[in-house]
Amino acid sequence: MEDVYYLTSREARLLLASRGPVKINLDLRKTGRRWEITRDGDEFVFPDGTRVSREIMERIARDTENVYFIRKGVYKAAIAGEHFYKLVPTIPPTIEINGIRMHRTKGTNPLQDTRSKVNAVKPREGETVLDTCMGLGYTAIEASKRGAYVITIEKDPNVIELARINPWSRELFTGGKIQVIQGDAFEVVKRFNDETFDVIIHDPPRFSLAGQLYSEEFYRELFRILKPGGRLFHYVGNPGKRYRRKDLQKGVMERLRRAGFVEVKRVEEALGVVAKKPGKK
Structure with a gap:
């Protein structure tokens, strides 16, 4: 199965604060596994070779309402159609449809x-x-x-x-x-x-x-x-x-x-x- 890496504003901020290679969790904390991300100038290099610019990483760091995933490119975990669907970066994620969350998240997860x-x-x-x-x-x-x-x-x-x-x-x-x-x-x-x-x-x-x-x-x-x-x-x-x-x-x-x-x-x-x-x- 093709590797997929997940980012929320939390992980993006950790990467932006790093000076060199850094190991972070990239599966929305489902496991304790950590992957090494290296830096090449103003780009972050993921294990599959995908390069993410500092500008995009800063945009993700400011976005506390969405989940992003990397699979030979950077994508928002959202689908727009007759309704708007997205993963919300609770842990574990919930799904939001037209702004309505499908799980209780207040005082619980x-x-x-x-x-x-x-x-x-x-x-x-x-x-x-x-x-x-x-x-x-x-x-x-x-x-x-x-x-x-x-x-x-x-x-x-x-x-x-x-x-x-x-x-x-x-x-x-x-x-x-x-x-x-x-x-x-x-x-x-x-x-x-x-x-x-x-x-x-x-x-x-x-x-x-x-x-x-x-x-x-x-x-x-x-x-x-x-x-x-x-x-x-x-x-x-x-x-x-x-x-x-x-x-x-x-x-x-x-x-x-x-x-x-x-x-x-x-x-x-x-x-x-x-x-x-x-x-x-």
């Missing part, structure tokens, strides 16, 4: 946020997990690290492309225990057989962007494909509660019960709801 969701249903060795909305794949990766086989769904090809760029998402495509399906979760779940999954982790976009993924019709499909005794975690968040006194979680819980789920309760630390499918009598 995307990895802690992910673990709080996965811990709500505790996937175990040998279980099969459905992750309905992949994003950067942190949920799928965390579940697979616990010994589960994971099927994850992502509707947006641009999100999948950013996941391929992001070093923290690499296990999605290399681990062998995760299957990625591109498609709309509302339609994809209809193709699964009854009682396929031990665990479902449902972390949809906000209600205003994907209301169908909060519908009773969708919850009935999740109920159908979950094994008896299977566990569901549904991230809801608290949109609108502070200002409009709306309780989206309450409506979600009512629809889950109508769909057949039992033991439906809030998980405050993960801003979501857990539920179970009744076991066989």
Whole structure:
């Protein structure tokens, strides 16, 4: 695989402060590995031979809102189309779509946020997990690290492309225990057989962007494909509660019960709801 090196303003500042060769981390601190960067006049020379001018490095050093990567050239980890997508230099990175971050980052980080969701249903060795909305794949990766086989769904090809760029998402495509399906979760779940999954982790976009993924019709499909005794975690968040006194979680819980789920309760630390499918009598 072709080497890729990652820069944020932090690494750029370290390079600009150096007088000669310097060893720094270039995988967004996913590992403790360090690469040696040399200087040739006003250029920084990366291990693959790519040369980055001081002017470009200074521009990256001033940009605290973006991730850059080097692969025979310098690129911003962003995609512009119908919407604007980018990696945000939190550690690990989150994804931002039209200015909206896909992970909680205030008082936490995307990895802690992910673990709080996965811990709500505790996937175990040998279980099969459905992750309905992949994003950067942190949920799928965390579940697979616990010994589960994971099927994850992502509707947006641009999100999948950013996941391929992001070093923290690499296990999605290399681990062998995760299957990625591109498609709309509302339609994809209809193709699964009854009682396929031990665990479902449902972390949809906000209600205003994907209301169908909060519908009773969708919850009935999740109920159908979950094994008896299977566990569901549904991230809801608290949109609108502070200002409009709306309780989206309450409506979600009512629809889950109508769909057949039992033991439906809030998980405050993960801003979501857990539920179970009744076991066989």
